[in-house]
Amino acid sequence: MRTSLAERLGIDAPIFAFSHCRDVVVEASKAGAIGVLGCVGFTPEELEVQLDWIDARIGDKPYGIDVVMPEKDPWAEEQDxxxxxxxxxxxxxxxxxxxxxxxxxxxxxxxxxxxxxxxxxYLIRSTAATARRHVEIALKHPKVRLVANALGAPPADVTRLIKDNGRVLAGLCGEVSQGKKHADAGVDIIIAQGTEGGGHTGEIGSMVLWPEVVEAVAPIPVLAAGGVGSGAQIAAALMLGAQGVWTGSLWLTTIESDLTEHQRELLLxxxxxxxxxxxxxxxxxxxxxxxxxxxxxxxxxxxxxxxxxxxxxxxxxxxxxxxxYPDKARAVTINPVGQIVGRLNELERTRDVVYRLIEEYYAATERFKPLMSWE
Amino acid sequence: MRTSLAERLGIDAPIFAFSHCRDVVVEASKAGAIGVLGCVGFTPEELEVQLDWIDARIGDKPYGIDVVMPEKDPWAEEQDxxxxxxxxxxxxxxxxxxxxxxxxxxxxxxxxxxxxxxxxxYLIRSTAATARRHVEIALKHPKVRLVANALGAPPADVTRLIKDNGRVLAGLCGEVSQGKKHADAGVDIIIAQGTEGGGHTGEIGSMVLWPEVVEAVAPIPVLAAGGVGSGAQIAAALMLGAQGVWTGSLWLTTIESDLTEHQRELLLxxxxxxxxxxxxxxxxxxxxxxxxxxxxxxxxxxxxxxxxxxxxxxxxxxxxxxxxYPDKARAVTINPVGQIVGRLNELERTRDVVYRLIEEYYAATERFKPLMSWE
Structure with missing residues (x-):
């Protein structure tokens, strides 16, 4: 599963592990995948603390951050x-x-x-002002190898800043036209997320979307997102031309994940x-x-x-x-997660999830071998 | 791509080509796939004519029919x-x-x-009375190797009738619990259709649904449906444990398909x-x-x-x-089709679609080979 993108980033397995939890990021990278910290819940000051914490524990492994930055933000003028x-x-x-x-x-x-x-x-979620500061802070941390933007291409000056600093820029899309637009704006990796995915997601299913985006933005590498929770699904994604997978839901039910007990119960x-x-x-x-x-x-x-x-x-x-009031709010607590939640049935350590995915990947390709020849 | 299901049915490629058009059925089977005639638009008398027509042209190749038969039909009493x-x-x-x-x-x-x-x-679409007659007629045609029911398990006596006649019974599902129910009712092949699919379809994406159903009904074979329009997608389906693919939209834009000019234009x-x-x-x-x-x-x-x-x-x-009034009704004509429609950009002969799928399948597996070893 060593795709050229995996080689380029210096990771064993092209599994991008998105999480809001720094422990998951560290453990995923140390196990041979690459952790990506979701920044949206942090103030700039908090993010600085998070990244310092990760840097101190991740050794020589790379990791990434994920911001939510609109290309054009009607509120960009208001800095306060x-x-x-x-x-x-x-x-x-x-x-x-x-x-x-x-x-x-x-x-x-x-x-x-x-x-x-x-x-x-929650206000800070979706304004470019906060996301810009997130990026500035990330660029002061050399182990941040990847900056992903949930909304695709960032504003042009931010794109330049990230690339001039030698970081790899990734952007999410939910349909082909978005993916092309991001590619044209200089994004280095397009993340194609099918409707199966958790959080913000479009209507087009992964089976249709992934190869469509792969073909539309070639030779720019594509990560397959939405519905990946097993090694066989990673193999299917690579078969469809993706250079790796972008996963999120999968890490919510890890032991390191910082959800409430109640949320974990619901997800499992x-x-x-x-x-x-x-x-x-x-x-x-x-x-x-x-x-x-x-x-x-x-x-x-x-x-x-x-x-x-x-x-x-x-x-x-x-x-x-x-x-x-976590207990009293059980029936109305918001739990973003993808359809792969049906497969998340037990708590696992982050590193064990990475190892399991790799093993399952090779087991699936082994099973597939007899179907590769015409005879 | 010769799965054990393909061997069992005596077909070269486990590609199930669903179409309401008899020409597509004949051409698909003759090219090494298996055509499946959608019966819902035909009166019993019309169906008899269709099947005789197919029998006279298909040589020694097998084919199938697809009916729409609820397991329990509140209108079953009314035969008129x-x-x-x-x-x-x-x-x-x-x-x-x-x-x-x-x-x-x-x-x-x-x-x-x-x-x-x-x-x-259009009344006849969804009543068990019509579908029962469809099945009875099909069973008089020995080349009908497969009876598929779009609504999953037929009523128990119909299931018995089909199996006692040595035909293979397939049933569609859109989620795991349905697939299990069909398997328990004696269905021989479960067709797992993701939300990408055209026509009646559920909410769960193919990437999540297919392996989920494969695991839930094993060792009963599963066909992957919803979003299949290329050989790479067939390879991905087989990688996820399916024994073949069920395709529908793909055949709408064949030269043999009997859509109106206007519908073709819209689909392309x-x-x-x-x-x-x-x-x-x-x-x-x-x-x-x-x-x-x-x-x-x-x-x-x-x-x-x-x-x-x-x-x-x-x-x-x-x-x-x-x-x-096909021309005047352009803006309101109903065109059932799956998300794979984005890939249907030119008219092709049915047999060329089959050959293309097979070629693309082997090209995809060839490209995938270097990713199968750890080194």
Missing amino acids: LNRLHEKLKSMIPPETIAYAKKILADNGVPEMPEGAQHEGD AARSRDTTRSKSLTGKPCRMLKNEWTKAWEAPDAPKTLPLPLQDIVAAEATGRARA | LNRLHEKLKSMIPPETIAYAKKILADNGVPEMPEGAQHEGD AARSRDTTRSKSLTGKPCRMLKNEWTKAWEAPDAPKTLPLPLQDIVAAEATGRARA
Whole structure:
């Protein structure tokens, strides 16, 4: 499975392990894959701490970061995050916030404790201002070999900055035209994510999307994302021309992952049919476990979800309270995950997941051998 | 690519070519794949003619038929199809029919010509009464090696009848629990269709669904469906443990296919993102090209689509008029097809499609070889 991209990055197996948890990033890279830290939940100051922590533990292995940076951000002018937050909040129709509060009340989740501020945490998700600082900090850390952008091509000056610093730039896409656009903008690796994937995801299935993007952006390497949870699926991805796989859900049920006990239970029990693409978290379709929160936003009397980044602030009602009251918020806790969740049935160590994927890969190719000749 | 299922059926390549067009069935089987005739559009009398026609041309090659037979049909008691039709029509809310008529009027499609009856054609789609007769007729044709049921396991007596006659029974599923149920009911081959597929289709992507079903029903063989349009995709399916592939969309753009000129044009031009899962044709989610008809049923003021088989009768407004006025109905003609439509960009002969798939399969496995060893 040593593709040319794996050679180029100096990794044993072209398995890109996306996680918001630094422990997973370190363990994945040390096991021969490459960990990629999702930055969206961190303030710039927090990210600095995270990367220092990783650098101190990862040895000479490379790793990556993943940011959420729109190519054009209508809020880019406003550099003061608090002022921006107030401005955005004033744009939210009161009935939309009221509806979010009603969902939580209907499900027995208490109001936030007096004085607790939770919305601010989530505002930072989707603005270029924060993501730019994330990138600047990452570039001061030489072991960060890869910068991935969940929204594809970053603004041109950021693209230049990343490449001038000798880092590899990757960008996600959910359809061919996006992939081509990213390639034209100078992205080094296109990540093609099928509808199976967790989090923000499009409508086109991996089986159709992967080879379509591979052909459209050749010779730029493509990572296959959406639905990868076994070594046989990695072999299928490489058979379809991908140079590696981009995985996320898989690491949520590792021992190192920092989910709540309740979230882990839900993920381990869920079947592949238990997810839905819902706009209720960010305003863009995002795959997550179906629950009372997602159902309520699909009810006939539900207000329309708001565009990014306003719906983030609305959803903070749920994400904030779920953190404050994890037990009471069980039915409405937002759990982004892909359809591969049906295969996640036990806790594993991150390194064991990497080793398992590699073993399964070679077992699948061994089984396939007799089907390779015409006779 | 000679899987054990291919050996068992006596075919060169385990490519199951589903088509409503008898010419495609004959050509696919003669080229080394196996053609499967979709029966749903035929009266029992018409089917007899179709199968005789195929038998006279297919030589010693096997082929299959595909029926749409619910395991339990609430209308099974009513054997008189005309009486049943009248009964069902009386259950349709007038505003739903009025809405369908409005969509057509808004798009400039004339009313049906005086005296033309079109709904009857479509009533027969989804009743067990018709499907039973389809099966009885097929069993009188010895070259029909395979009977597939789009709804999975047929009623128990039909399952027995098919197997006692030495035919192979296949059933479609869109999720693991359905696949297991079909296997328990005695189905010989499980067809696992991912959300990418055309026509009735579930939500789970092929990359996740195929290996999940393979593992759940082993050692019963699985055909991979949904998103297969190239030899590399067949190789990926076999890598994931499938014993063959079930393809449908692929044959719509063959020279032998009997679509209208207009439908062909639309299919050749469409991209993978141009389909949607819509309940507007049968009441169950069915993947088809997005157009003014599918859009209208998603409008906020649209009436709810009706359950199967009532929506069939409503949709006959569109299907019937599209046949009567193919040019004027361009914007509302219903075109079931999978996401693989993005790859269907030129007319090909059926046999050339089969040969191309086989060549691409071996080319893909050849390219994959260097990735099979650890070094």
